[in-house]
Amino acid sequence: MNELANIGVGILAHGESASTCWSCGQMRAAHFCTSCGRVQPPAPADHFAFFGLSRKLNMDVARLERDFYELSRKLHPDLYGTAGSREQEWSLEQTSKLNDAYRTLKDPIARTRYLLHLEGVELEEQSKTATEKARSTGEMKKQIVPPDLLEDVFELNMQLEELRAQKKMGEDDPALMEEIGKQKLSLEGKQETLLNELRGYWNEWDAAAEGDERNKVRDKMVDLLNRRNYIRNLVRDVNDVLEN
């Protein structure tokens, strides 16, 4: 149960103003009262702050899971089945925040994207607007191909076209399938390499001071995520062709 106290303290330490429990009047943690255990009204907090964490990218995921379970045991709607409607509502809202935060933070890519979002970088939105625009105008979506992949991507797209055409005719070319399968493996390997590279940037980010130093790391991460995104879409295309 010491964990709980720690979460509480951590959150309080992270700039949340301490206040008192609506139910028992004791000092409370951000989400539930450390004294009587009741859920508290939700307060605005980003995903890191919800877990009482500072905005650092290196994360003890096992610890995060433990905290997630412990907080679930305090906040989940199932525990407020017989409570008043106000508490039920808070519990629902707090638990949805908890789940959203946990889902985002436990995944290395989602966590990085989220932190970049907090820093004002909208990766998703950029690509989404581009996608929508491409769809509505009927033009091919322009994606910046990472230069080092240019040659491979060109080759792969040709092969995919060929395979699609063959499949349409009901033909089968095991050699081509095998070649594409190999390319896919290599792309997946690249994804893995990029993830490792990203972990390296995490250390830089966590150690960097605010300002230029951080901005540099930030830009490197944005670039890396865009590349990774590109490869991920490519792998998805390959899977689509191979499976259909």
Next chain:
Amino acid sequence: MATDRIVGIDLGTTNSLVAYMQGDNPVVIPGDDGLNLVPSVVVLDEHDQIIVGNSARRYLIETPERSVYSIKRLMGRGLEDIQEELKLFPFRLADDLQSGEVLRIKLGEKTFTPPEISAFILRQLKRNAERFFNAPVTKAVITVPAYFNDAQRQATKDAGRIAGLEVLRLVNEPTAASLAYGLDKKQNGIVAVYDLGGGTFDVSILKLHDGIFEVISTNGDTHLGGDDIDNVLIHIALDDIRGDMGTDVSRNGEAVARIRKAVIETKIALSSQVTAHLDVELPEGRRYQREITRAQFEHLIQPIIERTVAPCKQALKDAGLKPEQIDEVVLVGGSTRIPRVRVLVEEMFKRTPHTGLNPDEVVALGAAVQANILAGGSEATENMLLLDVTPLSLGIEVAGGVTDKIILRNSTIPASATQHYTTQIDGQANVAIHVLQGERELAKDCRSLARFDLKGIPPMTAGMPRIEVKFLIDANGILHVSAREQRSGKEAEIEVQPSYGLTDEQVEGMILDSFDYAEEDFRQRQLIEARNEATTILAALEKGKQSPAWGRLTSAEKKQIAKLENSLVEVTREDDYAAIRKGIDTLNQATMRLAELMMDGAVSAALTGKTMDEADLGEGPSAPHPVAKAEFK
């Protein structure tokens, strides 16, 4: 605890059960026939009485046009969704049914929506529980297939309400099963639940950790189950009969019902025998007989049970697990008794499945465990907590008819997402949002959940309003939407048009209508109505006593009224409908003159410019006598 019993209900395609937590163990509550399983069969007999369960089964053959089974297949679905179903099941749709309307099924001359028919089953279970406890039961946890979408869940919740049950939680069937399993085994690890029931298939992968039941992924098919196996056998029999006897009985409801009964018996027999005899008495004294070997049977059902493979693979993939990493596979649902199904599961997960649970009962038992947790828990369920997921991604239609996913499948629920919207033209007051559920890229391939109209946006230049819309999937897997215009801070009004489903008003109406179909319920309704009327008349009398007219009554009149008033109050406490009615009538008579005097007062008050309200007319023209007689236009 005694006052607030919460039961757990498995509302199944083929059978339904009700269970509760007796001490440390969940137990099934039997019906008055002593049986745990209540067949999900509903019949409207010639006297317009509803019959449910075992006693309804014979009507499937005797009066197929007044009977319905497997109604769960139609829950939360629209006419265009069920074309396949209609080919295979004898559902009789209402003749005037329009596309886009909630389905209505004919039982005899009457029509009912799927939630109403499900409510009849729930009402039977409620009665069974009430008889068992000898106390009212008003709260329940009801299970649904994990792969049920929002509309199907909402329809199930509506069914609960129509049956007079407050549905505290919808729990996914495989998850419920895991609760019953975990209560028993109490060990940590990764568990896969393979649930092949009468009409639905689910697979869920869970992590059990010190009492936390965390669903990692789920997948399934809400139209795959034992029913499909029956249908294959029925079609073979029909073909045989057409070939051998030269008669087509496929349009003969009674014949098909007899064949269905026989093939189900054969199917069950083939789980324990290597060969079974199919024997059907057809109309006009003819007989259809044949032998079926288990090998033939397995060959026939292979394409059906193989449809469970892809969902299992997807669930494993979504969980990021290999079959070897699963510690135990738990079998749930009657169809997992089929040896070939067990072999298939064993091949897929590379281990012998756990068959220690009663596949018919375990879901209801798990629902009872969840009910106990919601009621505040007990020693047995202390520390148990279920963390479930949403089975399908939630999306919004964006430009070009594309689905923009905002909550991904297998997200732990409750889950939320926030989206921002703005206007396209100056002064635009409404924004339409189309909410979808499903995994496909294009909106037209996903399931339409609802269309929301954001209304009353303050007039601003195009693009200026910033409307924040919050989508929240609650612990039942049901979507809630709220919106706020951020510049004005105004809550935007949302008008919801569910793509499939009943409005609140429709549900309220059905709650009342449902009372008419069971004698017992009808009496209950009469009693409730009489009590309500008594309350109204007593309240009107109270007001009358405050009016000047009261002073003009003789003391004998006042005494008589007081006496009758007291006796009406007395009988209202009893359950005697006739006595309450009599009390109302006599009090009505005795207060006639008071009403007339009050009316005179009201008229003169009106003439002196007073309004009706000020004339203290109590409930107004629509209230029953003594004031109702005074008609003001």
